[in-house]
Amino acid sequence: MDMNLPKHYRHFQRYSEIAQILVKNGLGFIISQLDLNKYLPFRKRINTAERPTGKMLAVKIREVLQELGPAYIKLGQLLSTRADIFPPVFISEMRKLQDKVPAEDFEEIEIFLKNELGDKFESEIIKIEKVSTAAASIAQTHKVVLKDNKNAIMKVKRPGIDKKISVDLEIMENLARQAEERDLFNSVIRPLEIIQEFRRTIKDELNFKGEMANIIRFRSDFADNPYITAPEVYSELSTVNVLFMEEIKGIKLREVDQSHPHNKFIAELGAKTLMRQVLINGFFHADPHPGNIFITGEKTIAYVDFGMVGRITEEDRDLMALLFYALINKKINVLMDVILILGNKPDNFNRRRFQLDMEKILDRYYGSDLSKIEIKAVFEDLQYFIYEHQIRMPQDFFLLFRAIAVSEGVGQDLDPDFNVVEVGKDFISEILDDRMQLDKIISRVGSEIWKLGRKKHDLNMQLKSILSKLEEDDFTINFRHTNLENLISRIDIISNRLSMSLIIASLIIGSTLLIQTNMEPRVFNIPLLGFIGYSFAGVLGLLLVISIFRSGKY
Numbered sequence: 298m299d300m301n302l303p304k305h306y307r308h309f310q311r312y313s314e315i316a317q318i319l320v321k322n323g324l325g326f327i328i329s330q331l332d333l334n335k336y337l338p339f340r341k342r343i344n345t346a347e348r349p350t351g352k353m354l355a356v357k358i359r360e361v362l363q364e365l366g367p368a369y370i371k372l373g374q375l376l377s378t379r380a381d382i383f384p385p386v387f388i389s390e391m392r393k394l395q396d397k398v399p400a401e402d403f404e405e406i407e408i409f410l411k412n413e414l415g416d417k418f419e420s421e422i423i424k425i426e427k428v429s430t431a432a433a434s435i436a437q438t439h440k441v442v443l444k445d446n447k448n449a450i451m452k453v454k455r456p457g458i459d460k461k462i463s464v465d466l467e468i469m470e471n472l473a474r475q476a477e478e479r480d481l482f483n484s485v486i487r488p489l490e491i492i493q494e495f496r497r498t499i500k501d502e503l504n505f506k507g508e509m510a511n512i513i514r515f516r517s518d519f520a521d522n523p524y525i526t527a528p529e530v531y532s533e534l535s536t537v538n539v540l541f542m543e544e545i546k547g548i549k550l551r552e553v554d555q556s557h558p559h560n561k562f563i564a565e566l567g568a569k570t571l572m573r574q575v576l577i578n579g580f581f582h583a584d585p586h587p588g589n590i591f592i593t594g595e596k597t598i599a600y601v602d603f604g605m606v607g608r609i610t611e612e613d614r615d616l617m618a619l620l621f622y623a624l625i626n627k628k629i630n631v632l633m634d635v636i637l638i639l640g641n642k643p644d645n646f647n648r649r650r651f652q653l654d655m656e657k658i659l660d661r662y663y664g665s666d667l668s669k670i671e672i673k674a675v676f677e678d679l680q681y682f683i684y685e686h687q688i689r690m691p692q693d694f695f696l697l698f699r700a701i702a703v704s705e706g707v708g709q710d711l712d713p714d715f716n717v718v719e720v721g722k723d724f725i726s727e728i729l730d731d732r733m734q735l736d737k738i739i740s741r742v743g744s745e746i747w748k749l750g751r752k753k754h755d756l757n758m759q760l761k762s763i764l765s766k767l768e769e770d771d772f773t774i775n776f777r778h779t780n781l782e783n784l785i786s787r788i789d790i791i792s793n794r795l796s797m798s799l800i801i802a803s804l805i806i807g808s809t810l811l812i813q814t815n816m817e818p819r820v821f822n823i824p825l826l827g828f829i830g831y832s833f834a835g836v837l838g839l840l841l842v843i844s845i846f847r848s849g850k851y
Contacts, residue, residue, distance in 0.1 A: 311464055312336040318364050322357050323349060331475050335844075355390040363394060367434030367458065368465035368499065370394050375495050378695045380680035381640070381688060382485050388680075400432035401455050406439075409456040413538050420444070421534050425451065434458075435502065440544065449531065452505065452540040459503060466496055485643065485687045494692065502604050505540040511603035512542065518578045525570055526599045545599045550707060551587030557711065559596040564708035564715040566598060571704045572724045575609060575697055576618050583607045583696040586703050587710075607693040607700070613639065617697070621725050624675060625718060627659045640688040651686055658682055672717050673702040797841050804834035 316333040319325065326348050328334055349357055362373040376383060377391035407425075411418050426440040430450070435458055441451045473488035482488060501507045509530045519525040528543040535541050557563065567590070574581035582589070583605040591599040609617065616635050623632035633655055658678045676698045683690060701717065708715035808830030816824040 308464060308468065309336065311468060313338075315365065315468070318361055322361050322364075324357055324361060330479065330481055331472055352386050352390075355387045358387075359390040359393060362391075366461070366465075367398075368462045368469070370434060371499055371502070372469070372492075372495050375498055375692075376491070378692055378699065379491070380695050380698075381683045381690045384684060385677075385681055398432060398434050400429040400437050403427040405456055406437075406453055410453065410539065413536055414534070417534060435462075436505075441541070443531070443534070443541070447531075448544040448546075449541050450528070450544050452508075452542070454503070454505070454538040462499060462503065466492070466499070469495070485689065504537050505535060506537050508603050509535055509540055509542075511606050514580055515582065515600065515603065518574070518580065519570075522570075524566055524597050526593070526597060527603070528599070528601060545591045545593060545601060547591035547593035547597075547599060549588060550590040550592060550598075553592055553711065555711060555713065557592075560711040561715070562596050563592065563598065564711040565720055566596070568704050568708055568715075568717050568720040569724060570598065571700060572721060575607075575700075576614055576725070579609045579611060579614050581607050581609075581697065581700060583693075583700055584703075585700055585707070587707055590707070605696070607696040609693060609697070613691075618725055621721055624679075625722050625725070629655055629659060632659075636683065636688065636690075639694060640683070640690040643687040646686070646688075654682055654685070670716070670718050672705050672721075676702055794841065794844070797837060801834045801837050801841070804830045804837070808834065 312333065313336040316328055316336040319327050319333070320337070328337070348354075359373065362369040373391045373394040377388055377394070380388050383391075410425075414421070421444055422441055423444060423446070424442040429437040429439050431438045434455075436452050436454050439451045439453065441449050443449050469492045470489065473492040476482060476488045509532060512527050512530050513532075515527045516529070519527075528545050530543075531541040553560070553563070567585075571581065571585065582600050582603060584602065585600065589600060589602045591601065593599050616639055619631060620635045620639075622628070623635060629652065633652060661678070680695070680698065705715075705717040708717060808827045811827035811830065812823045814824060816826065818825045820828050
């Protein structure tokens with residue numbers, strides 16, 4: 298147990314804040330489920346009978362996450378990408394979470410920069426605009442002028458944000474563990490796994506060296522394309538907490554309309570760029586909304602903000618290409634197989650129902666001209682279908698869906714005749730033709746033979762290990778009881794209260810016997826020891842009553 302008093306107090310304060318915000322937003326039933334009563338001030342019994350459902354529950358959860366601050370907003374945004382385990386109404390609400398907050402005072406930022414950059418603050422930076430160009434919960438950006446009069450953008454982390462998020466992550470993990478121990482969710486939703494995934498995601502986002510590496514990788518991937526770029530990063534000046542990059546001068550895509558002379562070219566270029574990122578590079582910008590894309594020159598696209606990216610393995614790239622091919626050409630069996638290979642199906646999976654529901658979805662688009670099909674609508678149907686059948690998919694799968702849907706919307710804003718399905722069909726046909734070349738087939742066969750050999754080796758090693766343990770009489774089977782932690786915790790509370798009651802009773806009986814003697818010294822005309830015993834019993838009794846009332850179970 299951590300006995301560091303300031304840390305314990307800070308955690309208690311935060312738990313108390315979370316509990317009070319839940320109560321304020323009508324989610325008191327969660328207080329009881331997660332045993333947060335002890336963090337609330339002395340009060341009346343909480344009404345746990347009121348349990349909102351459906352859209353109202355999703356709205357209230359969004360409002361709670363928004364009020365709890367940066368870590369919880371980021372968690373909600375992560376959950377919005379998990380359409381495989383949460384219902385559409387919940388996903389829709391989580392997408393409304395806003396990561397916009399007032400900028401930090403420049404004086405605080407300046408102190409932070411001096412500590413972070415040391416001598417470089419004076420030698421490398423000529424000027425910093427005091428008013429930030431954008432501010433979010435984790436960082437804010439300022440225009441700067443570097444030596445040699447380079448115009449740049451500085452992204453700086455908010456002072457103290459690491460500690461705040463660290464505390465919230467600790468609390469999230471504790472609450473997620475309790476939720477799992479008490480079986481508060483179905484088997485598809487695994488709270489602890491989600492929070493651990495979120496810990497990895499937020500850790501990457503807090504490390505600006507990671508974003509710098511993402512930008513460098515993107516620039517390298519498109520070094521051969523004069524129409525695609527990203528800002529140059531100044532790695533010699535950047536740190537984990539501060540990122541310096543070239544200022545992109547151009548027009549934000551959201552300010553460009555159909556009157557632009559190269560609107561059709563830009564719309565198609567954006568879609569092909571995303572296809573290349575996903576199906577060839579295996580590395581893609583996961584948040585390509587119009588505020589993160591600039592048009593520079595006449596028809597060059599510049600991407601910014603690489604805090605959120607997706608990665609796809611070579612094997613998954615082939616599967617994604619097949620997925621798009623099957624969707625476009627309505628190949629149900631291929632589509633089913635790809636989804637089942639990419640995802641994890643539940644124990645009670647019903648393949649017949651799965652196929653019938655898939656046919657029902659594709660029948661909606663049967664006979665439709667490709668130019669009439671909206672990929673966003675298809676993906677929304679597919680996401681709901683995956684959720685209904687409780688198939689867990691990789692997070693990057695849904696990041697990709699969202700990126701393609703955003704790309705389609707941007708393209709249609711630029712060109713009303715734009716259709717991402719038609720662009721994708723031509724692109725995927727080229728990819729599949731390329732991968733059917735003899736040299737590519739030989740390469741893949743060689744790779745599969747290597748994987749098979751490696752698996753055979755691993756299997757041999759595992760069998761040797763098992764046989765060795767059997768020979769040495771060192772083979773053990775571990776049994777694990779599940780869902781008993783809550784029962785043990787309740788028994789501990791009951792035994793502690795019972796012990797306290799016995800101590801109080803003993804003190805009262807002993808003190809009663811003492812006051813009937815003539816023992817000295819005396820106070821209020823009764824023996825001092827008897828008075829102390831009664832007083833101690835009274836204090837313990839009061840504490841016991843308070844703990845019972847705070848638990849909300851009386």
